[in-house]
Amino acid sequence: MAKVTVDGREIEVANGSSVLQACEAAGVEIPRFCYHDRLSVAGNCRMCLVEVEKAPKPIASCSYPIAEGMVIKTDTPMVRNGRRGVMEFLLINHPLDCPICDQGGECDLQDQAFSYGQDHSRYEENKRAVKDKYLGPLVKTIMTRCIQCTRCIRFATEIAGVPELGATARGENMEVTTYVEKALTSELSGNLIDICPVGALTSKPYAFVARPWELRKTDSIDVLDAVGSAIRVDARGSEVLRILPRMNDDVNEEWLGDKSRFSFDGLKRRRLDKPWVRIDGKLRPATWLEAFDAVSTKLKGMPGDKIGAIAGDLCDAESMLALKDLMAGLGSANLDCRQDGARIDASRRDFYVFNSSIAGIEEADALLIIGSNPRREAPVLNARIRKRQLAAPFPIGVIGAHAELTYMAEWLGDGPSTIASLPEAFAKVLADAKRPMIIVGQGALARPDGMAVLAAAWKLASSIGALTAEWHGFNVLHTAAARVGALDLGFLPGPGAKTLDAMMGGGVDLLWLLGADEFDTTRIGADTFVVYQGHHGDAGAARADVILPGSTYVEKPGTYVNTEGRVQRTGKAVFAPGEAREDWAILRAFSAAIDKPLPYDDLDALRARLEQVNPVFGRLGFLPRFGANDLTAPGGDPATVSATAFVPAIADYYQTNPISRASAVMAECTQTYAPTPALAAE
């Protein structure tokens, strides 16, 4: 620790801090453009000038290390003049197009020009103009506005791990560019928009849509992957206009995957906004009463074991619990939440969650990834792995399909047999590691021998010392936001009851799909009566006999459990369209219609019931980390793994759920990044 004085206040800061960090610690805000907490220090904007006693001239505080006894002054004529000068230079080539700039109202340059700018310009020469660049379907560029802080270059290189942006030429001709025209190959490219301090990089889908002060901001949680990133939903009227990440150091830091950020236009396309009932083979609009009648008529006298329910990947815990309770009332335990057919041992929580926690990745010292491509399945979590590897040597091994993961990883094999016969060198790395981690993806579990793979991975974790009282290095990476919540609730077949597979092909007479679109609906028996409760006209709705319009994650306050087992809540940003209702309320209303009312009348009562079913739902937002206290292995015989290679769990990152499939922006991304040559081959 070193003692420094900032504007007359003495504080202690850690050795090696920069002057800027010391000022922040003292509560003094320093203007800056190029400096960013999570990026390397460039020191090229010069806006953060401060005066240090005994220094002959102002110093750039972001790149100047503190020293014991340093006296820093942040508000002297020298500092003010210095910053004014810097601002004048920055504005020389910055266009005066704030009225048509999408950054207007949330622009660092605009805000700081307010404090340090002049009311007139002394520059009489021509301003420079720069050609706009193409960075793909998500990021719009107006490069004349660029002040060359190089944040985007550092983000692409350091965080996203795709060194494709650079600064070419120099002096007045310097440009931020990819040089060769191509879309950025990153799933995190939307974050460039956030880190750009000016309007050079803005959101293409949000271009000219709204001003920030017109928007109603709702804190929420992303559910389009299983990471549970903190988001802010910005809406105007009944329309969601954009989604931004919120800071949550434990989960997403301040990043957000492109699918989570840009799928929002899918929220208003292909929506189910009124109930539908199939009459004479054709779906016809109906009233809620008619829809309920159609289902209850069908249900009359139906034995419980002929009724089944499948929960989808975007469901909130409240609606799943309500559905489970409803099914129990009807005498059915035919429940399943594993649309992808994942084999999971739900007998203990640490068999199916990401035990090390996402922040814990930074404590690990070796990593083995089994049947997963974190870059596609959880881009934000992948960035954390990259961050760990950049911090210090971090050996990573991969078993599964070859993939470019944005960090150095050793490919060890393509199928489960490799788990038991790791190459000697890597086995030694794992054995020598103090805190080794194993990540098991859905590509490893969603296959007939999934249980055996799970057991084999656990056995390996146990043998390399990944399971100790202090460190739990066994991790399951989910792709569905609803999955861990569903497993916590036990949304699984009861004893002797039917699994998803058994419900197919006429296994049940009535099948209730709660937002379930990710399995092959043609497998449902022709005579099965299908109730689809959900928000998008996707695969499930197409097969349905009755459609009950529900709400998306931005239209209801819902509880979700991320892959770590962290319980978080979404906020209600807008109302669901038309006659669509919140899902738990639909189930509650239906239960009353068939005279088996569920024992909760409001969300609070339902949440009390959630907590009663599983106490973990009481730990909102907070994730206690447990060591591995019980070494009993999950069910499944490690010896029975097959020789089949792992297949990636996600074929196309941009379209994995009904919302992103309905999104035109995501469709364009798929076109750009993953054209489908496979169509012809199929």
Add this chain to the structure above:
Amino acid sequence: MAENVGDGSTGENPQVDQPTHFEFDEQSRVAIDAHCAKYPPGRQASAVIASLYEVQKQMGRQTGGAWVPRVAMDKVAERLGMAPIRVYEVATFYLMFNTTPMGRYHLQICVTTPCWLRGSDQVEAACRKVTGIKGWHETSADGMFTMSEVECLGACVNAPVLQVDDDFYEDMDGPAVEALLAALARGERPKPGSMIGRQTSAPEGGPTTLLTVTE
């Protein structure tokens, strides 16, 4: 004042006819290996400037125009284990690397104050008269000459100076330029240095001190 306006063309210039293929020849390969060997393992990126020079020289040998096409930058990136964009950054930063096709001879006319006071305007006019080149960084119709405007070459004592590829021709004037370019066009390489017989940068007309000069 018009020069102040960026034309927005410093990204890859789409008008440039880029070759689709580039391979190091034996000479470049040996030279680049030697440059790489100067740096510790894992630090091969340090050899990027030297490698780009080798590429530029190789292009001069092979096509008659010493420049660095984009495919060659990719090859350098591959050889040195760098991201291609990092090589593009270096190649576009240094004006010594030509990123557009060049004529056989690169005429670099110094236009900084000392040369200008001593008559760089005549050097420029003579170059334009002989080559027929109108603007800067253009190549003559016969593909022999590319003309560039450069800032101080550090030969102010013998101003004005015209640099042809790597050679300085000093104390130039209109007729000297015409004679030089005619010789170059014939394929000759006149001896570089002062065109008025001055010994290195000694005073014009012979030394005034240290009168005894031994060659």
